[in-house]
Amino acid sequence: LPAEVAPSYLWVPELPDTGGEVELPDEEAHYLRRVIRARPGDLALATDGRGALAELRLGGAGRGLRARVERIERLDRAAARRRALLLCGTPEGTRADWMVEKLAELGVDAFQPLDCARGRWRAGPAAMARWARLAVAALRQSRRRVLMEVRKPQAIAEIEPGLPESNHRWVLDPGGPGGVSPAAGSGWSVAVVGPASGLDPDEKQWLATLGFRPMCLSDGRLRTETAAVAWSAWWASGGI
């Protein structure tokens, strides 16, 4: 796709096929008009967050901002992709927000807050909405085509049915082995990061039963959110 006026992708949840017209969401219209001062006829790239990438020709001035799809590539949903799921205990304080932003920037597909014996999430509607906004902002900023899914908190005892098939299930553990290479091919990598106070022995045993193997990414002790971001960066580095 050619050079475009906007350095970030637009997020347009419903993208028509080539030749179709779409009214841009208010936030995208504001970004184009007020932040980057785009003009009628300019090109911008937009994604629906489900894999589509479209070249949009911006329309004229009016109340709303409309655009025409010049070209669109959709993701083949049947095609295998390289994907990551992160299940994460509670970090301390207000560190979850930037963790969500960084996981989305690094291309994690799904973020699953994990309620553990030593830490339960307080994820009310305001927090869920804020994380959803952060995921969208990271999608735009990092020019990705797939929006990170932010799931509702789930108890660690109940994760089994929701786990994707994978031979790459990891639990971050300072006592685990290092020197592991991230899976390079398509398919899911899944990681569990414990809460700030750690997983308890029963939880570790349960994860072992589910095939989660310990791995270590640093010779120091990492905070929950640091371990989550470090694992995501490690995973992302295997996909270039």
Add this chain to the structure above:
Amino acid sequence: LPAEVAPSYLWVPELPDTGGEVELPDEEAHYLRRVIRARPGDLALATDGRGALAELRLGGAGRGLRARVERIERLDRAAARRRALLLCGTPEGTRADWMVEKLAELGVDAFQPLDCARGRWRAGPAAMARWARLAVAALRQSRRRVLMEVRKPQAIAEIEPGLPESNHRWVLDPGGPGGVSPAAGSGWSVAVVGPASGLDPDEKQWLATLGFRPMCLSDGRLRTETAAVAWSAWWASGGI
């Protein structure tokens, strides 16, 4: 060293030899007495941030809090270690604080703020003091023995004399190759991350002259602070 009362290391810049006594800094005394409610006779681990790790036996109640060094291991300064230097342009907004915290947690040895054509640091005494405090907090939290050095901002044109000898000089570049493995052995790894608006062509050329090779860690575009943390996590993962 045996189990100890404090989950975090203490930071005691001057540690005497075995058998010596030391008065603990106010902040460490507060942590021991008020936060973890340690008692006279308890053991705690302390580092001087220059590689020493000491087992301290806490003294009795008094105005200050004194401790006796039961055992100490000092770092052999002549021994080669695995080390990282990160030179980093300005991130957007107030993202530098958590970046400093995360680099220190991940064991980066030195953080060099980098003034570039498209971004200059505003690092007054308050910011420098805050970053120094964050580095100490991360040292304690991540149970490290070496305090991250936070350097004053430097112009990219002036970095050459301060660069350590290294065959591992990297510049983070979304167009660079992936699949690079972090250096496993001792010695320096050095990385440059550009400011939020990017490095300009002259700067890229200058870095190439200095032997910095492009590398890429994500299939999306990373913010400055995300690239810095991702590189540090990548580097850290090679040292386990």
